[in-house]
Amino acid sequence: MKDQTTRDHIIEAADRLFYQQGFEHTSFSHIAGAVQISRGNFYYHFKTKDEILEAVINKRLADRRMMLGQWEIDGDTPVDRIQSFINILLVNKDKIQLYGCPIGTLSTELAKLNHGAQEQANQLFTLFRSWLGRQFSLLGRDRDADVLAMHVLAHSQGVATLANAFNDEAFIRQEVRQISDWLAEIAGHCPKEQGQQQLSKKEQEK
C-alpha cells in the first residue's frame, strides 16, 4: 500500500530500460540498479519478468491514452489532432534518433521472440490506429479512414526506423514537413463540416 511508489519506480525504470536497451537485453539487475533496490526484492513486487513487461505495456497504454485525450482537448480540429500525432516525431526526435520508436521497436522485438505479450503490445498500435481513424472519419473520410490511419502510422514507423539508423534529424524534419503537406491536402479535399462542429464544442473548455 504505502509502496505504490516502489512498484511504480520499478515500472518506470523498466519502461525506460526496455526502450533504451530492449526487453530481452534488460536484466533484473539492470532494473534493480536503476531503482536502487535489492535484486531479490523484485520477487515481492513481480513474480516474473513477463509481469514487469505487462505492467510496462499497461503503463504505456495509460500514458498514450492520456496523451490522446489531451489532444482531443487541445486540438480544435481533427487536422490539428492528427498533426499532433505527426509532431511526436519532432517532439521526441532526440530519443527517436537514439532508440527508435518505443512502440514499434517493442512490437518488433516481441515478434522475434515470439513472446506471448505480442498481442498486448499491439494494443498500443491499435490505440493510435483507431484514434487516427476516428479523426479521419471526422474529416469526412469515413470510407477510407482506417487506410489513412494506417498510412500515417506506417509513415511514422518508417521515419523513426531510418532516423534511428542514420541518426538524422534533418530527415525527420523533411518527412514531417512532407506528411504535413499531405495532411493539409487531404483536409482541403474533404467535406470538413463535422470537424468544425467539434471545434466549437471543444473551444469552450479552454
Place this chain on the structure above:
Amino acid sequence: MKDQTTRDHIIEAADRLFYQQGFEHTSFSHIAGAVQISRGNFYYHFKTKDEILEAVINKRLADRRMMLGQWEIDGDTPVDRIQSFINILLVNKDKIQLYGCPIGTLSTELAKLNHGAQEQANQLFTLFRSWLGRQFSLLGRDRDADVLAMHVLAHSQGVATLANAFNDEAFIRQEVRQISDWLAEIAGHCPKEQGQQQLSKKEQEK
C-alpha cells in the same frame, strides 16, 4: 578451403535464424542444431559470435548487391528499377508478416544493443539508399534524389513494421499500390519520359 560449404552453411543458418529470432536471442546451440554440427566445432570457423554476425551482414550485403545488379539488367528504366524495390514488399510479404524486414529489424536490434556492428549493418541501408538515389537522379530528380530515396526506404520500413505487427497482407498491397502511384506521378512530372510506358508493362497482379 575445401569447406567453404560448412562455413557457408553456418552463415546461411545464422542468417535465417538472426532474421527469424533476432541476433541476441539466437545462440550457438541454435545454429549448431540447424547446421547439424557440434557446438564446439564452431570455434574452428568463427572465434566469436560477433564474427558470425559480421559474416552474415557481409552475406546480406553481397546478396543485395547481386539483386540490385540484376535489377539494373532487367529494369529498362529507372522507374522499373525503383518499382522492383517497392515490390520486395509483395515478393516477401509472407516473411515480412512473420519477421519484418531483415535489414530494418537487424539495424533496430543492434542499435538497442549498442553493438559495434551497427555501422556495418547500416551499410545495408546505405546500399539501397544510394542505389535508389541514383535511379531518381537518372529520372532527372538530381536535386532531391536522396530525399526521394530516403522517402521510399522509409515507406518500406514503415509498411514492413506494421505488416509484421498486424500480420496484414491487404495493408501491404494497399500501400504498395499507393506508393506505386506516387512513383508514377513522380515519373510523369520528370524531364525524362522514360517512366511511363514501362510502368504499364510491369503493372502486375490484380
Place this chain on the structure above:
DNA sequence: GACAAATTAGGACGGTCATCCTACATCTGT
C-alpha cells in the same frame, strides 16, 4: 600405406540470467 594438416566432437570454464527462498527490518493497529 604413412604422415601432417584440416576438420570435427564433446565437454570444461566462468559468468550471467530468471527465479525462488528465507531471514531480517519496518510499519500498523491495538
Place this chain on the structure above:
DNA sequence: ACAGATGTAGGATGACCGTCCTAATTTGTC
C-alpha cells in the same frame, strides 16, 4: 508494547550463455 502484516535484503539454485581446450577423426599428399 506487541503481534501480524508489509516490505526488504542477500544469497542459493539450476539453466543457459559465449568461449575455449583437447582428443579424435577425416582429408590431402607423398
